Amino acid sequence: MLHGTEILTTAQMRAIESAAMASGQVTGAELMERAGRAVAGQIRLRWARPGLVAVLCGPGNNGGDGYVVARLLHQAGWQVRVLGMENRPGPDAARMKAEWQALGPVLPLTQDALRAGPDADVYVDAVFGTGLTRPPEGEIAAILDYLGGSGGDWAFFRERLVAVDCPSGLCLDSGAFPGRPREPGDFDLRARLTVAFDSPKPGHLLERGPECCGELVIADIGLAAWRIRQPNEGATPSSITRFPAVEALWPGFAVPDSRRYPMAARRQASWLRKQEAGSGHKFSHGHALIVAGGPARGGAARLSARAALRIGAGLVTLAPPAEALPEHAGPPDALMRRGVDDPAALRDMLADPRVNALCIGPGCGVERAAALLPAILGAGRATVLDADALTALSRDPGLMALLHENCVLTPHAGEFGRVFPDLAERLEHPRPPAAGGRDQASDPARMARRLAELAAYREALAKMRGPLYSRLDAARDAAARCGAVVLLKGPDTVIAAPDGRARIHSAFDVPWLATAGAGDVLAGIIAGLLARGLPALDAASLGTLVHARAARHVGPGLIADDLPEALPAVLRRPGG
Numbered sequence: 178m179l180h181g182t183e184i185l186t187t188a189q190m191r192a193i194e195s196a197a198m199a200s201g202q203v204t205g206a207e208l209m210e211r212a213g214r215a216v217a218g219q220i221r222l223r224w225a226r227p228g229l230v231a232v233l234c235g236p237g238n239n240g241g242d243g244y245v246v247a248r249l250l251h252q253a254g255w256q257v258r259v260l261g262m263e264n265r266p267g268p269d270a271a272r273m274k275a276e277w278q279a280l281g282p283v284l285p286l287t288q289d290a291l292r293a294g295p296d297a298d299v300y301v302d303a304v305f306g307t308g309l310t311r312p313p314e315g316e317i318a319a320i321l322d323y324l325g326g327s328g329g330d331w332a333f334f335r336e337r338l339v340a341v342d343c344p345s346g347l348c349l350d351s352g353a354f355p356g357r358p359r360e361p362g363d364f365d366l367r368a369r370l371t372v373a374f375d376s377p378k379p380g381h382l383l384e385r386g387p388e389c390c391g392e393l394v395i396a397d398i399g400l401a402a403w404r405i406r407q408p409n410e411g412a413t414p415s416s417i418t419r420f421p422a423v424e425a426l427w428p429g430f431a432v433p434d435s436r437r438y439p440m441a442a443r444r445q446a447s448w449l450r451k452q453e454a455g456s457g458h459k460f461s462h463g464h465a466l467i468v469a470g471g472p473a474r475g476g477a478a479r480l481s482a483r484a485a486l487r488i489g490a491g492l493v494t495l496a497p498p499a500e501a502l503p504e505h506a507g508p509p510d511a512l513m514r515r516g517v518d519d520p521a522a523l524r525d526m527l528a529d530p531r532v533n534a535l536c537i538g539p540g541c542g543v544e545r546a547a548a549l550l551p552a553i554l555g556a557g558r559a560t561v562l563d564a565d566a567l568t569a570l571s572r573d574p575g576l577m578a579l580l581h582e583n584c585v586l587t588p589h590a591g592e593f594g595r596v597f598p599d600l601a602e603r604l605e606h607p608r609p610p611a612a613g614g615r616d617q618a619s620d621p622a623r624m625a626r627r628l629a630e631l632a633a634y635r636e637a638l639a640k641m642r643g644p645l646y647s648r649l650d651a652a653r654d655a656a657a658r659c660g661a662v663v664l665l666k667g668p669d670t671v672i673a674a675p676d677g678r679a680r681i682h683s684a685f686d687v688p689w690l691a692t693a694g695a696g697d698v699l700a701g702i703i704a705g706l707l708a709r710g711l712p713a714l715d716a717a718s719l720g721t722l723v724h725a726r727a728a729r730h731v732g733p734g735l736i737a738d739d740l741p742e743a744l745p746a747v748l749r750r751p752g753g
């Protein structure tokens with residue numbers, strides 16, 4: 178079954194926890210006990226026989242959860258070594274630490290103490306959770322690096338590491354590690370299993386999150402009543418929806434039943450099925466117009482057109498310049514072709530109100546896109562802007578001003594940087610200095626300059642404070658600015674609407690989807706769904722979902738041409 182789940186920022190999570198405690202119906206200690214119990218329970222599910230566990234506890238409530246895990250595993254017959262930091266003020270973690278200390282000692286949380294003990298079967302990382310405010314430093318940074326593999330064998334810990342809420346050091350709002358480059362790093366802490374509480378956070382799903390969290394289990398700790406009552410954060414709707422929550426094959430992702438609800442995507446999938454079942458005239462499924470480029474550039478738009486047909490648009494017309502029409506003579510026969518040389522010809526076509534969705538960009542050529550976009554955007558129809566159309570957009574603020582809420586922009590990171598350079602800059606800050614040339618070593622002035630750049634980079638990294646600006650923030654800011662839906666492509670695709678609604682789709686389990694032409698197919702699928710009448714945010718979301726599912730269906734070895742052909746199989750089982 179396909180389910181979805183709402184995800185919460187760390188600030189929202191804290192607000193819900195505070196509201197629950199303020200109600201007097203639950204105490205912080207009770208929540209901590211439930212959190213620790215959930216982690217201990219997941220460990221016992223996976224390691225059937227009690228063994229040796231090392232529990233690493235930080236100074237805050239994440240550490241408090243760790244002391245509960247230690248106590249419960251001890252009671253279940255495990256041998257337990259606890260390494261802990263000095264507690265910060267706060268009664269709950271201190272109480273849990275004291276309860277553990279009635280059963281066993283707390284060793285200092287140092288690398289020496291960790292390495293002095295025997296190899297454990299399980300290492301519980303309860304050092305930092307949602308309260309991480311800055312990059313870990315000194316001894317604690319060294320321990321986290323050691324668990325991340327700086328001691329040589331990262332696979333040893335990867336097999337045994339269970340993270341409480343997140344691998345320590347990860348920013349749960351962005352999925353990046355403050356103080357580290359945003360690209361994968363050698364000693365990034367990678368857990369086998371992460372047990373998080375109540376709701377997934379953006380950082381579980383974005384950037385480094387999915388790989389570093391490993392299998393993700395969301396444990397119910399009884400906060401549902403307060404989550405549902407919690408007003409939205411500020412003026413921005415807080416409903417950030419990630420889907421499919423349970424469908425992802427990797428990382429594993431489990432949410433408690435109380436946390437599941439049929440997702441918008443599932444409702445849309447069944448809507449598609451009902452629409453198929455209805456007798457409907459072909460025009461009731463809409464008419465998508467796919468703009469194609471000049472001679473020898475038509476392949477990309479043909480992929481889009483094929484995808485729009487397969488997703489069920491009633492009619493699909495491919496519109497290259499007239500001179501390129503002969504190139505499109507082959508199959509599919511279901512596809513209509515019509516030459517469109519200039520804006521006047523396009524306006525002519527758009528005089529037919531049944532043409533209700535457009536797609537421009539794949540293989541179009543930037544100049545042609547720039548010439549046709551005013552007519553397309555001026556028509557106010559649902560429109561997907563991809564590839565060259567995005568480049569044209571980035572060069573002309575006048576075109577940006579014509580975007581409207583029925584537009585879907587589908588940039589990958591590079592295109593996003595062209596259209597929204599300041600947002601991309603925030604996302605990429607600090608950027609490592611470019612590598613110096615080979616002759617740099619023999620030029621003292623260049624060498625000195627490079628060393629200074631590197632030092633400035635390291636300084637900027639050290640100053641990174643959480644929560645970091647995230648891909649979710651960037652997509653939302655972009656959508657609000659341009660007044661259109663923005664779909665920021667990647668293994669962690671973020672889809673945001675101008676009103677603040679956003680969705681995150683993880684496709685880390687289908688790396689083979691990163692293949693030439695896959696984006697053209699996605700643009701066509703979305704155009705087809707727009708033609709069928711889905712609103713822009715839903716068309717972009719459902720399009721992303723079925724696109725990844727088609728890739729999953731085909732498997733490794735996939736080429737973009739396979740994707741449209743896999744859609745019928747995906748549509749046959751829309752509910753998952």
Ligand SMILES: NC(=O)C1=CN([C@@H]2O[C@H](COP(=O)(O)OP(=O)(O)OC[C@H]3O[C@@H](n4cnc5c(N)ncnc54)[C@H](OP(=O)(O)O)[C@@H]3O)[C@@H](O)[C@H]2O)[C@@H](O)CC1
Nearest residue numbers: 194209237238239265305306307308309310311312313342
């Ligand atoms: N929400 C819920 O419903 C529930 C949440 N629960 C649990 O609580 C966790 C959140 O707890 P938390 O707020 O105490 O923060 P946590 O992650 O333990 O660490 C913060 C501490 O570390 C410190 N610190 C930060 N960065 C640092 C650094 N780089 N280097 C050194 N120190 C650093 C920081 O101190 P300060 O910034 O003040 O110096 C603070 O003392 C959450 O992840 C979950 O596990 C459950 O128990 C129950 C239900």
Ligand SMILES: [K+]
Nearest residue numbers: 302305341343
């Ligand atoms: K942790």
